[in-house]
Amino acid sequence: MDDFVLNPALERGMAYGEEQRAILSLAKAREAREHIARWDGYGATPLHDLIELAHRHRVAQVLYKDEGKRFSLRSFKALGGAYAVDRLVAKNGAAGLTVTCATDGNHGRAVAWGAARAGAKAVIYVHEGVSEGRAEAIRSFGATVVREGSNYDASVRASTEAAARNGWEIVSDTSWPGYEDVPRDVMQGYAVLAMEASEQGADPTHIFIQGGVGGVAAAMLSYYWEKFGANRPKLIVVEPDKAACLFESAKSRRVEFVEGDLDTVMAGLACGEPSILAWQLLGPGADAFMTVTDQEAIAAMQLLAEFHVVGGESGVAGLAGFLKAAANPNIRTALELDPTSRVLLIGTEGATDPALYTEFVGMTPEEIEA
Numbered sequence: 001m002d003d004f005v006l007n008p009a010l011e012r013g014m015a016y017g018e019e020q021r022a023i024l025s026l027a028k029a030r031e032a033r034e035h036i037a038r039w040d041g042y043g044a045t046p047l048h049d050l051i052e053l054a055h056r057h058r059v060a061q062v063l064y065k066d067e068g069k070r071f072s073l074r075s076f077k078a079l080g081g082a083y084a085v086d087r088l089v090a091k092n093g094a095a096g097l098t099v100t101c102a103t104d105g106n107h108g109r110a111v112a113w114g115a116a117r118a119g120a121k122a123v124i125y126v127h128e129g130v131s132e133g134r135a136e137a138i139r140s141f142g143a144t145v146v147r148e149g150s151n152y153d154a155s156v157r158a159s160t161e162a163a164a165r166n167g168w169e170i171v172s173d174t175s176w177p178g179y180e181d182v183p184r185d186v187m188q189g190y191a192v193l194a195m196e197a198s199e200q201g202a203d204p205t206h207i208f209i210q211g212g213v214g215g216v217a218a219a220m221l222s223y224y225w226e227k228f229g230a231n232r233p234k235l236i237v238v239e240p241d242k243a244a245c246l247f248e249s250a251k252s253r254r255v256e257f258v259e260g261d262l263d264t265v266m267a268g269l270a271c272g273e274p275s276i277l278a279w280q281l282l283g284p285g286a287d288a289f290m291t292v293t294d295q296e297a298i299a300a301m302q303l304l305a306e307f308h309v310v311g312g313e314s315g316v317a318g319l320a321g322f323l324k325a326a327a328n329p330n331i332r333t334a335l336e337l338d339p340t341s342r343v344l345l346i347g348t349e350g351a352t353d354p355a356l357y358t359e360f361v362g363m364t365p366e367e368i369e370a
């Protein structure tokens with residue numbers, strides 16, 4: 001199988017110790033939650049119980065947390081980028097502050113939204129593959145959008161260089177050696193997802209979570225690992241086959257970069273370089289890694305629409321991974337997926353580009369939810 005691997009470096013019994021808590025912790029997740037809960041319009045996003053889907057795929061439960069309903073941003077990224085901007089403003093003040101980042105859409109939208117709320121300026125870098133609809137959504141929060149680079153990793157470098165030239169603060173969702181504080185805040189904001197899901201009654205045995213640089217997967221893992229230790233649910237990271245840097249890293253037990261234009265409809269997951277911080281947790285802590293094709297993601301969008309739930313291309317990758325795993329006897333066995341399994345999926349985005357959504361599903365998001 002070249003689309004599934006059990007993590008050869010998994011250390012399930014390893015304690016969630018000081019080293020891990022220095023990256024992400026329940027205590028800091030609670031702090032993030034208290035802060036974010038004070039934002040206007042905050043509410044836990046819906047957790048859909050897809051009973052018929054669970055039945056069809058011979059598991060006990062499939063829960064889908066619908067981040068399409070996260071503030072007005074339609075993605076979980078609001079929890080990370082905007083929280084990190086607030087933390088910077090708390091340290092430096094908003095006067096004269098310009099924040100910058102690279103994005104394939106959602107993170108930039110979150111940073112622009114956070115900057116607008118905090119009274120700071122934002123300059124957001126997008127690469128050639130980012131749709132104009134997504135760029136426009138970022139501009140709608142008053143940010144300047146700069147188009148530079150052929151893929152996400154190239155636009156990360158462009159924004160980093162511009163920040164050094166202009167004295168801007170980088171609010172990146174990925175980390176690299178020497179740049180860890182802000183991405184730690186970003187990921188800590190994401191962990192609010194897991195807290196909400198628990199409060200809503202989720203008690204999963206399996207979590208299928210999509211991976212770009214690995215930040216949201218690491219945030220989910222950290223919550224359950226610190227809370228339940230070796231008794232935590234299995235975490236399966238799902239990536240596009242065309243941008244599978246975490247999958248490749250798992251196979252070779254060290255951080256691997258994937259080159260090329262990372263051409264996938266799952267724009268939010270089109271990352272070729274893992275976040276170093278995220279990998280420190282996923283390396284020993286994630287149970288398995290798998291890839292899905294664009295066709296599988298689009299099929300998952302269409303399937304979800306049957307349940308009147310709107311999931312964007314990147315938002316349904318975890319669902320696509322689950323569908324693939326459930327249908328394959330070898331993967332079912334490897335993951336111990338059976339009729340007692342309770343599966344949690346994080347629908348990390350809704351229709352963040354409504355025109356693309358309509359093209360793939362054949363109906364508008366409004367029609368699906370009607």
Ligand SMILES: Cc1ncc(COP(=O)(O)O)c(C=O)c1O
Nearest residue numbers: 106212213214215216268348349
């Ligand atoms: C909708 C969506 N889902 C998942 C991800 C992946 O998150 P990460 O890069 O933290 O792995 C992204 C990243 O941009 C995204 O936009």
